[in-house]
Amino acid sequence: MAIQTILVINKSGGLVYQRDFIKTSAKLSSNEYLILAGTLQGVVAIASQVTPKALQISAKAGSKTANEPSQLIPYVGSLGAPTQNLSDMGSFMGQDFFNESFASWNQSGLKHVTTDQLSMFLYQTLTGLKFVAISTQSTTNAMAVSIAENLLRKAYCLYADYVMKNPFHDPDMPIKCELFDSHLAELVGQL
Amino acid sequence: MPCYFAIIGARDNPIYEAEFTSQQLNSFPPELKELNPFILHASLDIIEDLQWQVNPQSINSGSGSGGFLRSRNSSNNGNCYLGKIDHFYGLAITGYLSYGNMKFVMIHSSNANGSTLAQVEDWSVRSFYQEVHELFVKTLMNPFYKLNDPITSPVFDSKVRALARRYLLK
Amino acid sequence: MSHKIINPSTSVPPANAAGSTGYDYTIGPQQTLPNSSAQSVASTLAGTRSVYHESLHPGAHGAHVSVAAYAFLFQEMVSQARNASKTVSEIELRLHRHGYHIGLRLLELLKFRSSVTPGSGRSFFHKSGGPAATAGDAVGGAGSAPSGAGAGGAGSIGTAQDESLSSSITTMKRRDLRLLEVLQFVHGPVWLYLFDRASDDLVKSSERENEYMIIDNTPSITRFISSTNVQCDFFVCGIIEGVLDLASFPCTVTAHSVPEDKFDRRVVFVIRFDQEVLEREALRF
Numbered sequence: 001m002a003i004q005t006i007l008v009i010n011k012s013g014g015l016v017y018q019r020d021f022i023k024t025s026a027k028l029s030s031n032e033y034l035i036l037a038g039t040l041q042g043v044v045a046i047a048s049q050v051t052p053k054a055l056q057i058s059a060k061a062g063s064k065t066a067n068e069p070s071q072l073i074p075y076v077g078s079l080g081a082p083t084q085n086l087s088d089m090g091s092f093m094g095q096d097f098f099n100e101s102f103a104s105w106n107q108s109g110l111k112h113v114t115t116d117q118l119s120m121f122l123y124q125t126l127t128g129l130k131f132v133a134i135s136t137q138s139t140t141n142a143m144a145v146s147i148a149e150n151l152l153r154k155a156y157c158l159y160a161d162y163v164m165k166n167p168f169h170d171p172d173m174p175i176k177c178e179l180f181d182s183h184l185a186e187l188v189g190q191l
Numbered sequence: 192m193p194c195y196f197a198i199i200g201a202r203d204n205p206i207y208e209a210e211f212t213s214q215q216l217n218s219f220p221p222e223l224k225e226l227n228p229f230i231l232h233a234s235l236d237i238i239e240d241l242q243w244q245v246n247p248q249s250i251n252s253g254s255g256s257g258g259f260l261r262s263r264n265s266s267n268n269g270n271c272y273l274g275k276i277d278h279f280y281g282l283a284i285t286g287y288l289s290y291g292n293m294k295f296v297m298i299h300s301s302n303a304n305g306s307t308l309a310q311v312e313d314w315s316v317r318s319f320y321q322e323v324h325e326l327f328v329k330t331l332m333n334p335f336y337k338l339n340d341p342i343t344s345p346v347f348d349s350k351v352r353a354l355a356r357r358y359l360l361k
Numbered sequence: 362m363s364h365k366i367i368n369p370s371t372s373v374p375p376a377n378a379a380g381s382t383g384y385d386y387t388i389g390p391q392q393t394l395p396n397s398s399a400q401s402v403a404s405t406l407a408g409t410r411s412v413y414h415e416s417l418h419p420g421a422h423g424a425h426v427s428v429a430a431y432a433f434l435f436q437e438m439v440s441q442a443r444n445a446s447k448t449v450s451e452i453e454l455r456l457h458r459h460g461y462h463i464g465l466r467l468l469e470l471l472k473f474r475s476s477v478t479p480g481s482g483r484s485f486f487h488k489s490g491g492p493a494a495t496a497g498d499a500v501g502g503a504g505s506a507p508s509g510a511g512a513g514g515a516g517s518i519g520t521a522q523d524e525s526l527s528s529s530i531t532t533m534k535r536r537d538l539r540l541l542e543v544l545q546f547v548h549g550p551v552w553l554y555l556f557d558r559a560s561d562d563l564v565k566s567s568e569r570e571n572e573y574m575i576i577d578n579t580p581s582i583t584r585f586i587s588s589t590n591v592q593c594d595f596f597v598c599g600i601i602e603g604v605l606d607l608a609s610f611p612c613t614v615t616a617h618s619v620p621e622d623k624f625d626r627r628v629v630f631v632i633r634f635d636q637e638v639l640e641r642e643a644l645r646f
Contacts, residue, residue, distance in 0.1 A: 168443075
């Protein structure tokens with residue numbers, strides 16, 4: 001699974017970060033990416049509305065009984081973990097950013113879209129921030145989805161370290177942090 | 192014996208002063224009391240000279256050949272406590288320097304009225320200075336205290352007086 | 362500042378009134394009878410806890426701070442300095458000033474702590490709450506004591522032991538008189554206290570006589586900050602300058618980012634001593 005693009009969309013649907021990892025001939029312009037981000041935001045909102053009522057109720061009941069297996073995303077190996085310099089994990093302790101399965105906060109929205117050409121995975125945080133990964137393969141199996149969720153959660157960890165702790169970054173504004181760039185490239189490169 | 196104690200800041204300004212007297216021992220006579228700050232400040236030059244001596248204590252103790260022999264074990268000799276640095280008509284003056292070069296100075300008076308030279312018990316005076324030094328470090332830990340400002344805390348005052356009672360007025 | 366008239370010291374109020382107010386520089390030294398005043402002050406202040414009731418022992422408070430919490434705090438410090446200033450150098454000056462006051466305090470604190478022998482530190486915990494006592498227990502034990510301090514007796518002896526470290530010091534650490542001694546102190550204990558490791562190198566400049574350099578390959582506090590034209594390491598500069606200034610080694614410290622092949626965030630702290638320091642060094646030693 002090759003990651004083509006990673007996007008970060010803020011809680012109001014604006015594109016704050018976009019980065020291509022594979023050079024492709026058909027490249028979207030920055031304006032098109034903005035439109036894509038806005039559309040995604042809208043689709044997520046619609047998706048949460050078109051979720052069947054029965055599912056919503058069962059999801060609510062499930063959240064009361066703590067960790068329902070379907071909401072729990074398994075931890076996938078040491079995915080994209082830095083191999084040489086283990087000490088440099090930012091503020092996270094241990095060998096990897098996290099090493100247990102985690103609950104998904106994306107309860108009623110869009111998780112992934114698959115077409116013939118590519119598949120798109122979406123990771124939503126509690127604060128409404130969305131991390132989007134676009135892959136060149138069209139996969140539908142559950143393993144790929146959980147791998148993508150793990151990857152994007154690690155991207156979120158990097159965001160917490162190198163974007164939120166940077167005093168020169170304003171919240172909800174486009175991300176211009178060299179360290180975030182380099183660490184994300186490292187993460188994707190080691191996939 | 193009555194004592195006059197002061198902490199002198201970096202700008203030669205007193206940041207704390209106290210007189211330790213007790214009922215059974217007589218206090219400073221009023222005409223001498225006014226002179227105490229002057230006597231104390233007169234010794235500051237000596238302290239500033241001793242400040243940069245490698246072995247401040249062996250130099251001013253005045254034992255002629257002792258200086259050479261002592262220099263061997265100077266490494267385990269502290270240079271914070273300066274010992275007796277000066278005397279003035281029967282008053283003894285001792286000094287102590289903190290790591291930040293705050294000057295702790297004290298005038299010791301003999302019980303008799305100025306006829307005999309006051310005796311200084313090095314061990315207890317040194318312990319007193321160390322305890323006050325610790326209190327001073329704690330003062331610095333207060334974020335609202337600015338270096339070289341007067342220490343006005345009543346707790347500091349009462350603690351210093353309690354230490355004086357323990358170490359000096361026996 | 363109060364506008365009291367400065368009286369001669371003979372006009373000190375009677376002994377029993379003094380002592381409860383602390384030192385007042387407008388009045389001068391207070392002549393009190395330690396026996397009576399100490400007790401009255403102790404009774405009036407029995408309920409209050411001040412900085413003087415805390416222990417200076419390194420284990421009395423948690424020795425470690427979460428990197429994330431510290432990074433967020435530092436982030437807020439920098440953005441506050443950024444909002445308040447107009448130029449880049451002003452931001453750096455503000456950070457420098459924040460660090461300076463930390464440096465002043467660190468010199469006294471770390472030197473004092475290093476005077477305490479490690480063996481006596483262990484007995485400190487044994488006294489307060491048994492061998493299994495944690496730092497929290499030790500503080501809690503001291504906290505319960507002041508209520509008994511006014512009454513005297515066993516309670517007050519207990520607090521004295523818990524609070525004061527100096528009684529367990531046999532010899533105080535020496536003051537640093539030479540340039541290299543004080544630089545070693547910054548390179549070693551200060552760095553160890555701040556960043557949990559000694560700095561990577563301490564070098565004398567080959568060009569200028571009064572210039573020394575402390576090198577940090579992986580600066581901890583700015584590790585999350587993408588390099589911009591603002592040098593956030595000026596905060597550490599301030600700490601170094603505070604330590605050296607208070608030890609009577611006046612100097613100016615600047616930070617320069619000098620990436621090397623393996624360490625792209627390497628920072629060099631250049632310490633430029635005033636001429637008087639070198640003159641004194643030449644005269645004295």
